[in-house]
Amino acid sequence: MELEDVSKAFGSTHALQHASMELHAGEVHCLLGDNGAGKSTLIKVMSGVYVPSSGRLLVDGEPVTLAGPRQAQDLGIATVHQDVGMIPLMSVARNFYLGREPNKGWGPFRRFDAARARATALDEVHAMGITRVTDANQLVGTLSGGERQALGIARAIHFGAKVLILDEPTSALGVKEASVVLKQIDSARSRGLAVVLITHNASHALSIGDRFTVLIQGQVADQWARGERTRDEVLDLMAGGESVEDLFEKLD
């Protein structure tokens, strides 16, 4: 998938200006930038929420116009937001299938196939390494933040995502939980998905990213492949182009 010279304005706010970015199968592309840099706007363009003011979106080299999130989903573009969009008082199985419930029976006898949903949801969740869940009837509200993220990722993969967009999946998590989610991102990459990872955490980005794009005030400030920048350079870019050392000095 490719974004070519994409701009998006909200009235006089130029949230995104002439941004280009390529996603490749089997790669994690980290999208970095300070608050308000345009990251959310960019992923909303990719996921069909916003139509760009100008520029193009290409999938497998063909220009596409996404009429809405449903169309993006049909093309295999899945977004997992920080809150994962799950209902805490519903079970793991119900949340896994939310909006795509497997049915059994025919005509007026069609009904939710609960047994199938439970078995498949549990298999997929275990395949993603969440072994603490042993009963698909368990309520999502009882899962940890990391497990919910993992469930969201497992669900996206199960429903055939080719592009997986993760909006700050590790930001609310402790060290151990974050590492579980990073492992899952790695596993999605191994399965050949193109992953977009928004993060404010330089260590997470550097540990998992294959390619990197930094946005500053809506513009692509830098783009590189793994190994082409030092850790300090990355930190400065993530701070909106300011030296992190200078920022600390200002605190004194």
Ligand SMILES: Nc1ncnc2c1ncn2[C@@H]1O[C@H](COP(=O)(O)OP(=O)(O)OP(=O)(O)O)[C@@H](O)[C@H]1O
């Ligand atoms: N729907 C909207 N209407 C008006 N302005 C918007 C809208 N969405 C975003 N903006 C503005 O566009 C700019 C980029 O916002 P965006 O949310 O894309 O940044 P971000 O990098 O995701 O920030 P954060 O890390 O804080 O989520 C900001 O100045 C924001 O106020």
